[in-house]
Amino acid sequence: MSFTSNMRLRLVGLRPVIVLRPRQCIGCRSISASSIRRVNRAVVYTENGDPSQVLSALTYDDLPPPPRDTLNIKFLLAPINPADINVIQGVYPAKPSLTSLGEGRSVFVGGNEGLAEVVHVGDGVSGLSSGDWVVMTKPQAGTWSSSSNVRSEDVLKLPRADALTEVHGATMTVNPPTAYNMLHDFAKLKKNDWVVQNGANSAVGQSVIQIAAARGLKTLNLVRSRPDLEDLTRKLKALGGTEVLTYDDLADRALIKTIMNDWTGGKGIRLGLNCVSGKDTSAMARLFGSNAYLVSYGAMSKEPLSLPTSLFIFKNLTSVGFWQSRWYKTHTRQDKENLMETLVDLVAQGKLKEPEHEILSISAHDSDEVAGGKIRDIFTKMSAGQYGKKVLLKFESAK
């Protein structure tokens, strides 16, 4: 968002082209695609805290024509990712900037990831046209909003493919690239090599399974014990996972021996992906062979990462972290375009599926109070663990 408190926002009579695509939708209304007039709305907060307490919905005026080198975009769909909650709580290292919406009210607009459509292209912008799909490469772009004015360098055009849905597009810049880069940037693996990961049922975990399978890598997928373990195992194997085990299984020494000797041919595993930490990750480390990499991208156990020092000294383990936001900061535009092309190509080949998801649609007929209540309610349910699926926000347009 590039609004500033010096910029008065007024109704300027834009006529955005609304293309409604078929989608899975919670409580969405049937809307005619013709002659509608959008209400601009954003999910905002003014102080850090529990999202179910501090978030509200705020209606704001239409955008003025885009200044030079910028574009006006409308967001089609934006996910609520776990890290977004940490951002709102104020405990995440990346923070959004204050934005002036409506009558000069300074707020933080929620949302880091999202799919938008280019509506109006400012002078000096090349390579982007009205109707193009774009994703954000600038972190904390305030994607939980209807529309935004952005610098052209802060967005990336998404290649179109028949198979590419809005859900794919809205979830394309965080989880699949995290999975892709973790599989490519560290251990040099070849076909039939193994990768072990914990939290294998996470959104990143499911991307890892699919991208690894597309590369011919085998995955050992670790999950918590649970009543529906068979269903989950079937689901992860259907995505391309080679084996699924629970953390409890790792206490079985005979099984460890089988994995090390039979499955990996005595070599052990050279790439581990970690979003859990704590003792289950210490147990996972027993599966490493020499010169392995442990790449951490989360710590769901909220415990530290604790490993025997001997693994580092004698087995040459390297423990690193991966943060897709840093990747975007440290890579060229060309790298980013190549990454998106690669991922969209996997989608086009049917090798990277939409994440399981639900869409929360905010009706244009709701008042800000009602819309804010719906949003806060979602976060209450999410923190109570009632959403196993990814939740995406969609702001409905209105006449």
Next chain:
Amino acid sequence: MSFTSNMRLRLVGLRPVIVLRPRQCIGCRSISASSIRRVNRAVVYTENGDPSQVLSALTYDDLPPPPRDTLNIKFLLAPINPADINVIQGVYPAKPSLTSLGEGRSVFVGGNEGLAEVVHVGDGVSGLSSGDWVVMTKPQAGTWSSSSNVRSEDVLKLPRADALTEVHGATMTVNPPTAYNMLHDFAKLKKNDWVVQNGANSAVGQSVIQIAAARGLKTLNLVRSRPDLEDLTRKLKALGGTEVLTYDDLADRALIKTIMNDWTGGKGIRLGLNCVSGKDTSAMARLFGSNAYLVSYGAMSKEPLSLPTSLFIFKNLTSVGFWQSRWYKTHTRQDKENLMETLVDLVAQGKLKEPEHEILSISAHDSDEVAGGKIRDIFTKMSAGQYGKKVLLKFESAK
């Protein structure tokens, strides 16, 4: 050692040149350097266990002339390093080979590091002459012995320098290269950058202080609280250490802030060296800036290395291990020669001092029983923590 059980060892009338140098010595006898006849003796064991129980001394015959591509060497001085104890206990990943000494008795000869003098050069060996000083690049070479036949590729000629003593030479292949490589192979540091290390009073720690000082790097040296802290601080600063703190000091938040903001100019520290692990190392990690490396080479606390996952993800910490034995395995002969030249050059410039040490001299007049008792006694004292200094073994020659 390249003896095999098929090789009968006989007295062959070698006439080794014995050059006795002035040295610091525990209980050594005054011996004339002329017309002496060496007794070949080795510190051996046949099963793993507590060194104070399983070690014995074994006299063996003189070596036959060296086969092609090998040399006969006599050891001048060999240290007892902490890892040697783990090797004898059977808990170290590198293991010695069985050697046949004397009347075909198969034993393990202790000792990984040591300084030897070339006595007899076999056909086909180039670049080495009688009288040259050599060090071992093959691990577990059985250096606690009087003499050995070695392949020329398993030793490295040590450049001579006036300042280079036997003690320097005998301790040149493990601790100083560990320090040197840890300072060079990971974080790219420039003059006045900081390095933090724990166990700063260890032999490696003292090498780190000196080599860092020679490069213009600043060191923050962490040690345990102790009654003689002022003396130790003075000693480490005299070696070139910039600051000395205790692990307890790291609980002082104001001090941490001072280190981060004032000492490092807000950047934090980008290289940490760890031989302790456990909670004191977790505390040390608070001093890291972005893109830091934590290089572990020991775990004196016997606790795991436990770090917040966020350090890896958001501050891009890389945690690795360093093992000098692996370095030797994975580097060229030229690399090894360059390393020795660099270290000897530091010695020649007075920038790398002998470690504090004591020499245990085993008299040629002692029976194997008496000599074995003296050796076992040293390990009893070492395990009781009675040696703060490095202990080096010397086998005296006899008429």
